[in-house]
Amino acid sequence: MSSNIKVSRICQNCNQVFVARTTVTKYCGDTCAKRAYKVRQRKKKIKTSYEETLKLKLQPYEVLAVKDYLTVKEAASLLSISTRTTYRLINNGCLEAVNLSDRLIRIKRSALDKMLTQF
Structure with a gap:
């Protein structure tokens, strides 16, 4: 629905001054709207990718937190130290x-927690 309102606005994409016919217009034209849409979609994809990666990174720690007995490699990854340092300990x-x-x-697991509380 158009009206006789003419509002001077600044495009949120290219920062150019334009005359808008409605009070909710954000972009000066179709090309700026499409470019802004693509930027929003790209940011959305990056955000979901980051969340999936973070979920996959944290998954081993959740599994290791439940186990009663750990291998040297698992204990090293849980403590964020090398396996050689774990052998040295x-x-x-x-x-x-x-x-x-x-x-x-x-x-x-209890020995690992005991060691951490001693230091």
């Missing part, structure tokens, strides 16, 4: 671990 006696076999070292 085990060898120094700072972190209790059980050696089931040559490559089967397991760390109890």
Whole structure:
């Protein structure tokens, strides 16, 4: 619905002054409206991609938080340290671990929490 109203506005896309026929007009023309739409859609896609990536990054921590026994690699990722540092903590006696076999070292979750509260 058009009216006889003529309002001077500034385009939100190109920052040019234009005369609008309605009070809700944001853009000077169809091309600026389309460009602004594409920018909004691009930002929306980036936001959803970022949220999916964040969800995938946090998923392993949620799984590790539930486990009672952790491998050295899992404990290292939970503590945000290297596996070598985790082995060093085990060898120094700072972190209790059980050696089931040559490559089967397991760390109890309570031992990990105990070590963190000591420091």
